[in-house]
Amino acid sequence: MLQVKNLNVTLAGATRDISIVKDVSFELDAGRSLGVVGESGSGKSMTALALMGLLPGAIRASGSINLAGQELLALSEQEMCSVRGNKVAMIFQEPMTSLNPVQTIGRQVAEPLILHKGMTRAAARQEAIRLLDRVGIPDAARRLDVYPHQLSGGQRQRVMIAIALSCSPKVLVADEPTTALDVTVQRQILDLLRELVSETRMALIIISHDLGVIGEMVDEMLVMYGGNVVERGQADKVFAQPAHPYTSRLLEAIPRFGMSRSERLKTIPGTMPEIGSEMKSCIFAGRCDLVCADCLQAPPPFVSVDDAHVAACIKAGRVMETVQ
Amino acid sequence: MIAFLLRRIATFLATLAIASVVIFAALELLPGDPAQIMLGIDAPPDALEALQKKLGVDRPVVERYFTWIGGLVVGDMGESFTYVMPVSDLIMTRLGVTLPLALLAALISVVIGVPVGLYAAANHKTPRDYGVMIFGQLGIAIPNFWFAILLVLVFSIYLGWFPAGGFPGWDAGFWPAIKALILPAFSLAIVEAAIFARISRSAVLDVLREDFVRTARAKGLSRKSTLVKHVLRNAMIPIITICGLELSSLLVGTIVIEQVFNIPGLGRLVFQSLTQLDLMVVKNLIMLLVALVVFINLVVDLLYAVIDPRLKHQGH
Numbered sequence: 001m002l003q004v005k006n007l008n009v010t011l012a013g014a015t016r017d018i019s020i021v022k023d024v025s026f027e028l029d030a031g032r033s034l035g036v037v038g039e040s041g042s043g044k045s046m047t048a049l050a051l052m053g054l055l056p057g058a059i060r061a062s063g064s065i066n067l068a069g070q071e072l073l074a075l076s077e078q079e080m081c082s083v084r085g086n087k088v089a090m091i092f093q094e095p096m097t098s099l100n101p102v103q104t105i106g107r108q109v110a111e112p113l114i115l116h117k118g119m120t121r122a123a124a125r126q127e128a129i130r131l132l133d134r135v136g137i138p139d140a141a142r143r144l145d146v147y148p149h150q151l152s153g154g155q156r157q158r159v160m161i162a163i164a165l166s167c168s169p170k171v172l173v174a175d176e177p178t179t180a181l182d183v184t185v186q187r188q189i190l191d192l193l194r195e196l197v198s199e200t201r202m203a204l205i206i207i208s209h210d211l212g213v214i215g216e217m218v219d220e221m222l223v224m225y226g227g228n229v230v231e232r233g234q235a236d237k238v239f240a241q242p243a244h245p246y247t248s249r250l251l252e253a254i255p256r257f258g259m260s261r262s263e264r265l266k267t268i269p270g271t272m273p274e275i276g277s278e279m280k281s282c283i284f285a286g287r288c289d290l291v292c293a294d295c296l297q298a299p300p301p302f303v304s305v306d307d308a309h310v311a312a313c314i315k316a317g318r319v320m321e322t323v324q
Numbered sequence: 325m326i327a328f329l330l331r332r333i334a335t336f337l338a339t340l341a342i343a344s345v346v347i348f349a350a351l352e353l354l355p356g357d358p359a360q361i362m363l364g365i366d367a368p369p370d371a372l373e374a375l376q377k378k379l380g381v382d383r384p385v386v387e388r389y390f391t392w393i394g395g396l397v398v399g400d401m402g403e404s405f406t407y408v409m410p411v412s413d414l415i416m417t418r419l420g421v422t423l424p425l426a427l428l429a430a431l432i433s434v435v436i437g438v439p440v441g442l443y444a445a446a447n448h449k450t451p452r453d454y455g456v457m458i459f460g461q462l463g464i465a466i467p468n469f470w471f472a473i474l475l476v477l478v479f480s481i482y483l484g485w486f487p488a489g490g491f492p493g494w495d496a497g498f499w500p501a502i503k504a505l506i507l508p509a510f511s512l513a514i515v516e517a518a519i520f521a522r523i524s525r526s527a528v529l530d531v532l533r534e535d536f537v538r539t540a541r542a543k544g545l546s547r548k549s550t551l552v553k554h555v556l557r558n559a560m561i562p563i564i565t566i567c568g569l570e571l572s573s574l575l576v577g578t579i580v581i582e583q584v585f586n587i588p589g590l591g592r593l594v595f596q597s598l599t600q601l602d603l604m605v606v607k608n609l610i611m612l613l614v615a616l617v618v619f620i621n622l623v624v625d626l627l628y629a630v631i632d633p634r635l636k637h638q639g640h
Binding site for chain 1: 534535536538539540541542543544545546553554557558631632633634
């Protein structure tokens with residue numbers, strides 16, 4: 001239903017264009033979920049904003065984003081406005097600041113309904129009660145008239161989800177939806193998202209740096225590094241047997257319950273190459289302990305290691321073996 | 325909300341009380357006898373004594389302070405010795421000229437300044453934005469009396485649309501009176517409008533960086549509806565704050581402009597009573613200006629709470 005092909009995000013600079021996201025491709029069916037993992041600066045949020053057509057300033061997207069037969073990148077800004085919040089919706093990392101502080105919750109939930117569904121104020125208000133109730137806001141009818149500052153962070157994220165769900169979108173993009181929340185609240189929000197996906201058959205894209213969140217939430221996953229997809233595959237398979245050294249190291253860096261105190265958390269030495277740096281070698285070569293002469297010759301092609309499981313590493317096979 | 329209101333009104337009254345003590349004390353501390361200062365050193369002794377009696381300088385300080393305050397409460401401000409009329413009548417007549425002038429100037433500056441600032445913010449970092457900023461800078465740099473002279477030259481002398489100065493009084497009819505106030509109001513408004521343009525521009529730019537603006541866009545609102553429905557109200561707080569400050573500074577700004585246009589307003593009365601040492605007028609006039617400024621601030625505070633629900637719930 002959603003097909004993204006060779007999505008490139010570039011910042012038009014004065015002297016040259018700076019590439020922020022390179023050749024991202026994936027497909028997602030209704031009712032399925034995709035996780036996008038990567039550290040900050042890996043281009044995962046830019047990918048999300050490109051899907052929404054909300055890239056800031058002089059940043060442009062090229063390639064193809066096809067939603068149920070409609071090519072989103074070909075739409076004018078005005079046409080894109082009727083897609084946003086309607087067919088594709090998004091929730092953000094910061095529930096504390098993502099709601100307008102001077103408008104009531106009810107008005108903010110009702111707004112897309114009035115905008116896209118042509119509902120009257122009264123009808124939208126009734127629907128807003130239903131939505132708030134669905135996302136687990138207690139006493140929804142009364143909460144309609146409160147302001148965001150009167151709600152907790154978790155409740156505000158529920159309100160954001162209600163806004164995103166209001167027009168029954170085909171795709172929901174969740175950019176770090178639980179990062180700013182308490183651990184117990186994180187769990188509730190993730191459970192809610194999972195329920196909603198199976199209930200409404202929408203496709204869910206979760207962007208997170210938290211492998212724990214991705215691991216339990218999604219069917220498929222993309223691992224991004226320095227603006228590139230380095231591994232793509234079914235989530236359980238990637239977790240069980242990563243094929244890219246970066247993914248492998250990322251998984252090793254997760255703290256495990258029962259680790260002894262003397263045991264140090266594994267880290268990945270070095271830093272990610274700066275956005276826009278022209279890479280003539282593998283982008284991870286500088287931090288990889290499997291690096292060889294071939295890695296420095298050219299960026300590696302995708303190597304297929306299993307059914308729909310690919311990694312941008314010429315030593316993918318060896319990486320998988322070492323994990324076993 | 326009621327607790328909020330009561331708290332703000334209490335602050336308002338307390339500020340006025342403190343201001344009255346300061347004003348009274350400052351005039352008390354003037355060296356010499358007020359009657360002597362008013363009449364000059366060559367005054368005949370019997371006139372001096374009569375004035376002393378009238379001013380009540382022979383009575384204790386505290387008593388005189390409360391007599392003054394008591395008078396203020398019932399609207400009795402004593403008598404001006406240069407104008408030989410009750411100070412309250414004098415101030416009321418002058419206020420009837422200056423208040424409409426200041427309000428007209430404030431209205432003009434908001435009507436010009438705020439939309440211009442919005443326009444600049446909506447076109448951030450484009451030639452339109454830079455153009456507005458350059459004109460804004462010029463507007464702030466030009467002294468208003470120079471601008472007044474320019475306006476008189478063009479609109480009174482060459483075009484003859486408006487009188488070059490003077491004020492016919494409200495008895496002459498609404499339109500002739502307003503007509504006499506238009507040029508002075510524009511002279512006052514030009515600087516304020518430039519300030520408003522800059523403040524509203526930066527207020528809107530600040531709000532545009534907020535996360536909820538992205539939420540509004542993600543809902544499918546166009547840039548323009550986002551600006552109107554979500555940004556504007558959030559940007560109102562700094563704009564309203566400046567509104568209050570501007571109105572206060574406009575009241576004071578009339579001192580110069582009323583001289584230029586020869587308008588018998590409060591500003592000219594301040595100037596004249598100070599040069600003539602008409603202390604009775606000075607004392608009450610300053611008190612009135614303080615009260616007006618503090619009152620404007622009270623209104624601004626109340627407007628904050630209307631605009632931003634977070635302030636209303638503070639302390640609950």
